[in-house]
Amino acid sequence: MSDIPTPFEGLVDDGHPVWDRFIRVFHWALVVSVVMALASGFLLDASWIRLHLVSGSLAVALVVARIVWGFTGPTYARFSQFIPTLRQISDHLKAGADHARHIGHNPLGALMVVALLALIIALGVTGIAALGSGLKTGPLAASLTASQGPLWTELHELAGFILLGLIVLHVGGVIVESRRSRECLACSMVTGRKEERNGDLVAPPRPTHLVLAILLISGLVIGAVVTINGLSQCPLTLPPVGPMAQVYGDVCAACHMAYHPSTRPAASWELMMGGLGEHFGEDASLPEETRIEVAAWLTEHAAATTDSKPALLWSDLRESTPVALPDTEAWKRLHTSVDEASFRQRNIYSRSNCIACHADAETGWFSPFQISIPKEPKQ
Amino acid sequence: MKHTLILLTALMAQPVLAQDTSPQALIEQYSAAAGAAASPENGQALFMATHSGGKPDTPSCTTCHSADPTKGGQARTGKPIDPLSPTANPERFTDTKFVEKWFGRNCNSVLGRDCSAQEKADIIAWLVSL
Numbered sequence: 071m072s073d074i075p076t077p078f079e080g081l082v083d084d085g086h087p088v089w090d091r092f093i094r095v096f097h098w099a100l101v102v103s104v105v106m107a108l109a110s111g112f113l114l115d116a117s118w119i120r121l122h123l124v125s126g127s128l129a130v131a132l133v134v135a136r137i138v139w140g141f142t143g144p145t146y147a148r149f150s151q152f153i154p155t156l157r158q159i160s161d162h163l164k165a166g167a168d169h170a171r172h173i174g175h176n177p178l179g180a181l182m183v184v185a186l187l188a189l190i191i192a193l194g195v196t197g198i199a200a201l202g203s204g205l206k207t208g209p210l211a212a213s214l215t216a217s218q219g220p221l222w223t224e225l226h227e228l229a230g231f232i233l234l235g236l237i238v239l240h241v242g243g244v245i246v247e248s249r250r251s252r253e254c255l256a257c258s259m260v261t262g263r264k265e266e267r268n269g270d271l272v273a274p275p276r277p278t279h280l281v282l283a284i285l286l287i288s289g290l291v292i293g294a295v296v297t298i299n300g301l302s303q304c305p306l307t308l309p310p311v312g313p314m315a316q317v318y319g320d321v322c323a324a325c326h327m328a329y330h331p332s333t334r335p336a337a338s339w340e341l342m343m344g345g346l347g348e349h350f351g352e353d354a355s356l357p358e359e360t361r362i363e364v365a366a367w368l369t370e371h372a373a374a375t376t377d378s379k380p381a382l383l384w385s386d387l388r389e390s391t392p393v394a395l396p397d398t399e400a401w402k403r404l405h406t407s408v409d410e411a412s413f414r415q416r417n418i419y420s421r422s423n424c425i426a427c428h429a430d431a432e433t434g435w436f437s438p439f440q441i442s443i444p445k446e447p448k449q
Numbered sequence: 450m451k452h453t454l455i456l457l458t459a460l461m462a463q464p465v466l467a468q469d470t471s472p473q474a475l476i477e478q479y480s481a482a483a484g485a486a487a488s489p490e491n492g493q494a495l496f497m498a499t500h501s502g503g504k505p506d507t508p509s510c511t512t513c514h515s516a517d518p519t520k521g522g523q524a525r526t527g528k529p530i531d532p533l534s535p536t537a538n539p540e541r542f543t544d545t546k547f548v549e550k551w552f553g554r555n556c557n558s559v560l561g562r563d564c565s566a567q568e569k570a571d572i573i574a575w576l577v578s579l
Contacts, residue, residue, distance in 0.1 A: 326526035351506040352525075353557045419527030426527060 075151075075172065075271035086266040088146050088173055089259055090278070096136050097259050103128040104190070104233070111230055115407040116438035123201070130194035133187050135287050142283035145276045146174040154180050171251050172271045173264055179247070182240050189233050196226035204379050205437060209297065212304035216377045310378055310434030311371040318364060321356055327425040330434030332376035333395065335385055336369040342392040343368065350394065380436045396421035408443070415446045466544040472535045472577050475542050479570035487567075492575030495568055502561035510559055519579050534576045542573055 089097075106125035110118045140149040154162070154177035162169050162177040169176070175183060202210025204219030214222070248255045258264045266272070310332040313319070319328055331339065343365035346354045356364070373385040383400045387393070395401045405421075413421050424431040430440040470478075480487045496510045496518070506525060507513070515522040518533040532538040542548055556564035564572070 325524045326528050351504050351558075353504075353554045355554070416523075417527075419523060420525065423527030 075174070075273045077170065077269050077271060085263050086173060086272075087262055088264045089262045090144050090147060091262070092135075092139055092143060093147050094259055094262055096132055096139070100129060100132050100136075100190075103132065104237075107193075108230060108234065111227075117441040117443075119438040123197075126194065126197055129190050131291070133190045133194075134290055136187060138283055138286045138290070142279040142286065144278040145273050148276055149184075151273045151276070152180040153184065167250060170269060170271050171267060173266065174271075174273055176247070179243060182236065182243060186233070186236055186240065189229060189236065193226065193229045193233065196222055196229055200226045206306055206309070206378060206435075207302075207437070207439075209301035211302065212306055213301075215307075216379050216382050219379055219382075306377070308375065308377040310376050310381070313432070314364075314367050317360065318367065321360055321364060322354075325352065325354070326420075326422065328432045329424075330380075330432060331368045331371035332373055332378060332381040332434040333384055334368075334373060335387055336372040336374065338387050338389065338392065339365065339368040339372055341389065345392070350392070376434065378434060380434060394422050395424075412443055415444070417444050417447055466540060466547060468543050470543060470545050470548075472542040472573055475545075475548065476570050476573050476577070479566045479573070483565065483567035483570060485567060487570035487574035489571065489575040489578045492568075492571030492573070496572055496575065500560050503557065503559040504561075507555075507558045510555065512559075513555075518576055534579045536577065536579050541576070 103125045107122055107129055110122035110125065114121075139147050145151055152175040159177045159181070172179075174180075198208055199210055199214060200219065200222035201208045202212075203214035203216060203222050205211075206216065244255050253265060310330055313328070322328060334342075342349070343361060346356060346361065349355075355361075373381040373387075383404075384395060384398065387398065396405075401421075408427075412418060412427075418426040424436070427443050428436050428440055429442065430437055476487050496514075497516065499508045501508065511522075513522050513524050513530055514533045519537040521532050522530040524530055531540070533541060535541040552564050552569055556562065556568075
């Protein structure tokens with residue numbers, strides 16, 4: 071369905087408009103948002119999730135707008151202009167370094183554009199799935215289970231690595247082609263113009279449907295916002311239980327924060343509640359009827375009854391004497407990025423003082439949105 | 450939002466104290482049981498000393514209540530503890546069951562045994578005098 075470009079013959083002018091204003095803004099905004107999303111995803115810890123979501127969503131929104139523009143925009147923005155046929159690709163490859171100069175995307179460049187757009191959409195989809203399953207947030211929270219979290223997260227990461235690879239190839243391709251044709255292709259993406267030379271492949275002009283594009287893009291944005299909001303309101307299945315009546319806070323949160331029942335399996339709570347006289351080096355014994363009441367509530371809402379990431383992390387904790395979560399492998403793995411010295415700060419003091427860094431620790435969620443390591447107070 | 454609300458309710462869950470007694474009433478009760486007057490000096494000595502009979506992590510009352518009980522302390526878990534002295538914290542020693550529970554636990558952790566009625570009277574008498 072390619073609009074066959076024809077070789078240009080005429081005066082050499084250096085002001086042929088190729089990349090319209092939308093394409094240029096789109097291109098550089100995409101560079102910024104993708105760099106931020108990759109950096110916050112690969113280099114920064116989980117507490118940067120907000121930046122990651124904002125930059126990732128921006129990238130996806132830009133790509134969606136670009137796809138609309140690919141059907142409504144001017145000549146060189148159109149998919150019909152640049153998506154190559156197999157024949158064009160093989161001709162292009164056969165011509166090697168002698169291939170004709172394309173004013174728009176050349177066949178290999180065009181394939182890259184399509185791959186980048188598709189991959190960013192795939193990153194958006196796997197990202198929303200990872201967010202919904204692992205973190206129980208967003209439009210898919212109610213329909214995916216926490217146990218699918220690791221799978222979606224891995225797919226999302228894999229797509230991220232492929233995107234990194236494609237970006238390297240894309241930049242490499244631009245450099246090679248700029249050298250070959252002795253021009254600055256990246257500069258054209260700023261000025262929007264290319265020098266026109268004899269023998270160039272120029273596409274027949276196509277009109278821009280600006281109003282249609284604006285209507286389509288706003289329709290898609292409104293539709294997406296409404297759908298995402300609606301889906302995000304769906305009630306979760308098996309969320310961590312709400313706080314127990316007064317008694318748990320009174321008897322189990324005097325020496326430390328109120329540990330949530332979903333952070334341990336029932337067997338672990340039974341073991342702990344059966345040996346309160348020797349509780350982590352302290353005497354935490356209780357009158358028998360209170361002990362039974364608290365033990366029943368803890369085991370009833372233990373890890374297996376809850377669909378959340380922390381509940382899964384420690385659902386198969388096995389021990390013969392109660393272990394603190396920071397002594398488990400899973401905990402250590404999650405906290406490798408945290409500086410050892412933080413745990414000795416006066417306002418943190420113990421690794422088990424989860425609530426010092428996880429504002430939502432007592433709800434059982436441990437959401438990355440709620441992580442903040444407090445500053446060491448001055449004295 | 451929902452999570453913040455749950456969190457707030459959890460944080461506001463302060464123990465409900467029965468308000469069935471006062472530091473003075475407790476001192477009288479404990480010294481009557483012991484058959485001797487309360488001695489703030491002995492109370493201070495017991496509170497400040499380092500003991501070896503209890504659990505290794507908690508050698509002294511000051512481990513958690515700090516050496517100045519008019520100021521707050523901190524449990525080994527990082528959780529702050531309100532001042533123990535009734536002068537600084539009028540909620541203290543106003544609930545017989547609560548006082549008994551914590552004397553029971555803390556004396557056991559620090560001394561490896563229960564505190565006697567005399568010792569309890571001494572400690573409260575010292576804390577009141579601060």
